Amino acid sequence: MSDANIIELRAATKAFSRIPAFKNVDFDLHRGEIHALLGENGAGKSTLTKVMAGVFKLTEGKLLFDGKEVSFATPAEALRAGIAMVFQETNLVPAMTVAQNLYLGEEKMFNRLRGLHIQARQFLAGMGFQVDPTAQVSTLGAAHKQMVEIARAVHHKARVIIFDEPTATLTPEEKRHFFNLLQRLVKEGIAIIFITHALEEALAVANRITVMRDGEIVASGDAKGFTRASIVQAMVGRTLTETLHGDVKRSARPYGDKVLSVENLSCAGLVRNSSFSVFSGQVTGMFGLVGAGRTEMAKVVAGLLKRNIFHGGEIRLLGKSVRYRVPRPAVRDGIVYVTEDRKVDGFFETMTAGENLQIGELTDKSNPVAMVSMARAKELAKEWGERLRLKQISDRAKMIELSGGNQQKVVIAKSLIQQPKLVIFDEPTRGVDVGAIVEIHQLISELADQGMAVVVISSYLPEILAVSDRILVVKRGRVVEEMMLSDASEERVMFAAVH
Amino acid sequence: MAGRGKPGGRIGSVQISQELVVIAISVILFAVFSATLNNFLSQGNVIAILKNVSILGTLAVGMGFIVVGRGIDLTMVAVMVVGVAFSIWVSSWGVDFTLAVICGALLAAAIGLFTGIMVAVAEIPPIFATLAIASSVYGSGRIVFASDVLYAPPNIAWLKFVGNGSVFGIPMSVVMFACVAALMAFFLRKTRFGRLVYATGDNPNAARTTGLPTRPIIVTQYVISALIAFTAGIIMTGLVTGIDTRLYNSSLIYDVLLVVVLGGIGLSGGQGGVRNVIAGTILVGILTNGMTILNFSYTSQNLIKSVILLSALAIDAIINPRDEQTSQSGDI
Numbered sequence: 001m002s003d004a005n006i007i008e009l010r011a012a013t014k015a016f017s018r019i020p021a022f023k024n025v026d027f028d029l030h031r032g033e034i035h036a037l038l039g040e041n042g043a044g045k046s047t048l049t050k051v052m053a054g055v056f057k058l059t060e061g062k063l064l065f066d067g068k069e070v071s072f073a074t075p076a077e078a079l080r081a082g083i084a085m086v087f088q089e090t091n092l093v094p095a096m097t098v099a100q101n102l103y104l105g106e107e108k109m110f111n112r113l114r115g116l117h118i119q120a121r122q123f124l125a126g127m128g129f130q131v132d133p134t135a136q137v138s139t140l141g142a143a144h145k146q147m148v149e150i151a152r153a154v155h156h157k158a159r160v161i162i163f164d165e166p167t168a169t170l171t172p173e174e175k176r177h178f179f180n181l182l183q184r185l186v187k188e189g190i191a192i193i194f195i196t197h198a199l200e201e202a203l204a205v206a207n208r209i210t211v212m213r214d215g216e217i218v219a220s221g222d223a224k225g226f227t228r229a230s231i232v233q234a235m236v237g238r239t240l241t242e243t244l245h246g247d248v249k250r251s252a253r254p255y256g257d258k259v260l261s262v263e264n265l266s267c268a269g270l271v272r273n274s275s276f277s278v279f280s281g282q283v284t285g286m287f288g289l290v291g292a293g294r295t296e297m298a299k300v301v302a303g304l305l306k307r308n309i310f311h312g313g314e315i316r317l318l319g320k321s322v323r324y325r326v327p328r329p330a331v332r333d334g335i336v337y338v339t340e341d342r343k344v345d346g347f348f349e350t351m352t353a354g355e356n357l358q359i360g361e362l363t364d365k366s367n368p369v370a371m372v373s374m375a376r377a378k379e380l381a382k383e384w385g386e387r388l389r390l391k392q393i394s395d396r397a398k399m400i401e402l403s404g405g406n407q408q409k410v411v412i413a414k415s416l417i418q419q420p421k422l423v424i425f426d427e428p429t430r431g432v433d434v435g436a437i438v439e440i441h442q443l444i445s446e447l448a449d450q451g452m453a454v455v456v457i458s459s460y461l462p463e464i465l466a467v468s469d470r471i472l473v474v475k476r477g478r479v480v481e482e483m484m485l486s487d488a489s490e491e492r493v494m495f496a497a498v499h
Numbered sequence: 500m501a502g503r504g505k506p507g508g509r510i511g512s513v514q515i516s517q518e519l520v521v522i523a524i525s526v527i528l529f530a531v532f533s534a535t536l537n538n539f540l541s542q543g544n545v546i547a548i549l550k551n552v553s554i555l556g557t558l559a560v561g562m563g564f565i566v567v568g569r570g571i572d573l574t575m576v577a578v579m580v581v582g583v584a585f586s587i588w589v590s591s592w593g594v595d596f597t598l599a600v601i602c603g604a605l606l607a608a609a610i611g612l613f614t615g616i617m618v619a620v621a622e623i624p625p626i627f628a629t630l631a632i633a634s635s636v637y638g639s640g641r642i643v644f645a646s647d648v649l650y651a652p653p654n655i656a657w658l659k660f661v662g663n664g665s666v667f668g669i670p671m672s673v674v675m676f677a678c679v680a681a682l683m684a685f686f687l688r689k690t691r692f693g694r695l696v697y698a699t700g701d702n703p704n705a706a707r708t709t710g711l712p713t714r715p716i717i718v719t720q721y722v723i724s725a726l727i728a729f730t731a732g733i734i735m736t737g738l739v740t741g742i743d744t745r746l747y748n749s750s751l752i753y754d755v756l757l758v759v760v761l762g763g764i765g766l767s768g769g770q771g772g773v774r775n776v777i778a779g780t781i782l783v784g785i786l787t788n789g790m791t792i793l794n795f796s797y798t799s800q801n802l803i804k805s806v807i808l809l810s811a812l813a814i815d816a817i818i819n820p821r822d823e824q825t826s827q828s829g830d831i
Contacts, residue, residue, distance in 0.1 A: 304708060331710030345704035350769045351697070359698045362691050363710045370691045414709065 005064075006031045006160060006191050007052055007083075012061030014047055021047035022215035024061070029160065029191050034182055036202035036223070037195045039212035040235055040461065045195045048212070049162045052193075053085035054078030066159075084153035085162040086146065094138035098124075098131055098148050102155060124151055128184070143174035150181065154190075161185065163194040167201060179205050197289055197498060199231050211235055236461055236490040252469040252485040256280030257318070259422050259453035260335075262301065265313030270296040272477035273313070278422060280453040283444060285468025286479075287458065287493055293477035294457045295340060298424045302337035303330040318421070331363060334421035338412055340430060340457070346411040349400040353390065353410045354381030356399060360414035384413040389439055405436025412443065422453040429463060441467050461490050473497050518763045518771075518778050525782040532789040539792060546670060550738065552784035553676040554731050555751075556776065559758040560676075560683050561727030563776040565625075566759050567687070568700040568720050569768025573629040574614055574636060575728040576752045580744045581640035582607035582725075583732035587649040587742065596655050604729050610636055611725025615718030637747045650741035661737030672734045679730060684773035696720060701769030750801050757808045758783050766812075 007029040014021050022044035029035055037045045050056050051063065054072030062069050065081060072078040075085065092101045099113075099120035120133035129147045137145065146166060153161045167175050182192055182205060196202055202209055203223060210220040211234040219226075219234040260278040265271055270293045278284050288294045299305045301315055303324025315322055317333055324330040327337070339346045347356050354377035361380065362372065378395055388409045399407060408428070415423060425444065429437040444467050448454050458464050464471060471488050473481040473496040481496040533540045558575050565572040586603030590596045610632070617628040641647075651658055664671040687693035699706040699716050707713050736742050762779025764771030783804075790800045 326714075327708055328710045328712055336710075337708060339705075339708060345702065345708040348698050348701040348705055348769065350701050355694075359694065359706075359709060359711070362694060371689055372691050372694050418710065 036206035082159040084158035099133035266311035288474030340426035360417040556780035557731040561724035579732035607729035611722035615721035619717035
């Protein structure tokens with residue numbers, strides 16, 4: 001342990017039910033530096049920092065803070081020790097004033113609000129923040145909320161502040177202000193880790209840069225030693241995943257009929273004037289970073305978004321103009337959406353796999369008092385179990401007792417039973433074991449070979465490249481680039497997505 | 500992955516479910532009361548127990564049906580008293596009583612429809628929607644009907660049969676409860692609609708995404724539960740020849756919930772069935788009857804029942820934990 005380091009991770013591993021988010025990682029944070037943490041979605045950046053902030057505990061390895069081995073049980077404990085984390089979604093109480101939030105948890109028996117406000121005003125002014133301490137937090141913009149969070153961290157005498165994508169919601173003006181602020185914090189001896197997707201920011205602001213990929217640190221060093229190209233290279237170049245997804249050169253399938261065409265679609269602030277098409281007999285990959293609006297585009301098409309936040313545009317299914325307000329008519333017309341979060345809206349957890357499949361079959365029958373036989377559920381489980389190599393434990397096992405891969409296969413099968421023309425897979429292999437990933441990719445290819453129109457949304461580049469014939473890149477609610485498989489490379493797709 | 504586990508553990512090859520525990524407790528209570536209370540085991544008393552629980556049980560079948568779909572219906576007692584009172588009120592103009600009963604049933608169905616729309620379309624959490632609708636329904640009824648207690652016209656043959664008749668020695672009220680329960684069991688287990696109710700209760704978001712008509716399903720559920728409440732009201736009118744609208748102010752709706760929760764229908768939806776309702780009904784029936792023979796006051800009976808309800812809810816929360824998503828949705 002050198003004195004220069006305030007935080008050290010040694011051979012650290014964090015696993016969630018045996019699947020490691022990161023493994024055997026060594027990480028140093030120097031005193032008074034700005035350290036940028038880069039990597040694709042799912043590379044393990046957030047988990048790594050959350051371990052330092054006391055949200056998770058390490059499965060293996062050591063966490064050293066200020067030279068002593070520590071293990072924080074809660075974020076509050078980490079904060080007391082001097083490590084604060086500013087999350088993507090700020091953790092402020094919206095109904096309280098800035099001052100109340102600042103001194104949250106330190107209320108005296110008789111709380112004098114005016115005194116609190118005066119104290120807060122002096123404190124904020126001392127930091128050069130122009131925030132009104134009497135303002136209610138819900139009325140503040142993203143940048144001001146962040147200032148309050150930072151002020152709170154400083155107030156708690158944090159010596160390390162971790163930011164999870166702090167600039168994602170800021171305007172350019174606010175960003176500049178934010179970076180100035182970071183410099184000031186550093187001058188006071190506070191060390192900073194910030195997770196970001198924007199490479200330029202990392203290069204411009206950070207003293208050191210660490211790049212993560214697949215739960216490992218692939219590059220780490222002085223920011224001066226990095227260039228854009230070398231960072232992108234480090235982020236995407238992979239060995240393990242190539243063997244997983246097979247780097248066999250394949251040729252793209254030809255265009256079939258135009259099944260779906262979306263023109264100038266806008267929806268709240270999430271989808272902005274976006275246009276794209278999907279063809280039958282082909283897999284259309286949709287790549288974008290988290291929050292780019294891919295899922296929202298798919299959800300508008302499939303009628304999943306609730307309430308009226310549709311701001312115009314046209315959706316055509318096989319040439320016919322459609323606009324679905326609930327998923328039911330979309331399913332009837334042949335558009336199914338396979339969810340990115342199967343626990344939330346994928347499967348019915350207290351039912352068996354067969355019963356889940358049967359629900360899919362029951363959707364298109366209109367007679368409500370029609371008899372339903374339990375034997376049919378078993379039959380479906382057997383039929384699809386063989387087709388999808390479902391490793392069923394027993395006929396009576398509830399969904400919740402199955403593995404992630406099996407759950408995902410059931411969710412997919414439930415949608416395929418509905419005989420769709422267009423299937424939208426949103427992150428089809430999230431939380432799925434390695435064997436099942438390969439099988440799901442094969443299934444996706446088979447569906448396209450059979451002439452179905454398939455859309456695969458993923459923030460995992462190798463997956464997109466492994467399954468797609470045509471790639472759409474989404475950024476800030478819009479399809480910004482379209483390329484055929486033959487033109488696509490990891491670098492090119494990533495470049496389009498972050499620029 | 501966190502989530503609802505199997506309810507209870509296993510002893511040998513027997514799955515310990517809440518239903519089994521409830522039945523075991525019922526048997527024990529029955530044995531204890533039989534041994535210690537003089538008149539408990541008499542044929543008259545057993546039939547009295549069954550008669551007394553037939554109304555409660557019928558209401559609980561409707562409530563259980565709603566709870567399986569992850570809702571709650573606090574309007575049931577209000578619909579019951581106001582629906583029947585409306586029928587009697589209409590018949591007092593000289594309308595044929597049977598026709599008046601049909602009018603009452605239509606009113607009950609209309610209230611159910613309104614409740615269903617409030618829950619499914621306006622997306623008001625069912626506990627608040629039904630609480631508010633219950634008191635508006637009762638309040639409107641009180642304004643329209645002149646008195647608290649309305650008596651059915653005498654000499655209605657079928658109503659007398661409902662009250663005093665019997666089939667193979669079983670009181671008609673119990674037969675009606677059994678019919679409602681059997682129909683519901685069939686409906687839930689064997690029909691397409693029943694499967695969809697379970698699916699919607701298990702995971703409403705997944706049901707919607709899969710393309711189920713979730714809103715019509717929920718609305719239909721509330722219409723059916725209102726009609727069941729009305730049926731319970733008819734049974735009551737047969738038994739006591741009239742309806743006391745003040746029943747709305749009693750603890751009856753909580754007894755109904757007690758039966759449902761005690762029987763083991765998880766408030767998190769998608770679990771349990773009519774069997775659970777029957778188990779809960781029998782336990783509450785035996786308990787109430789025993790406490791009455793023991794001459795417990797109404798207040799202390801309520802105290803005991805509420806303690807049991809609270810424990811049942813706590814146990815339900817522990818063995819059927821709601822995950823983060825469901826706990827945020829704001830329903831009960």
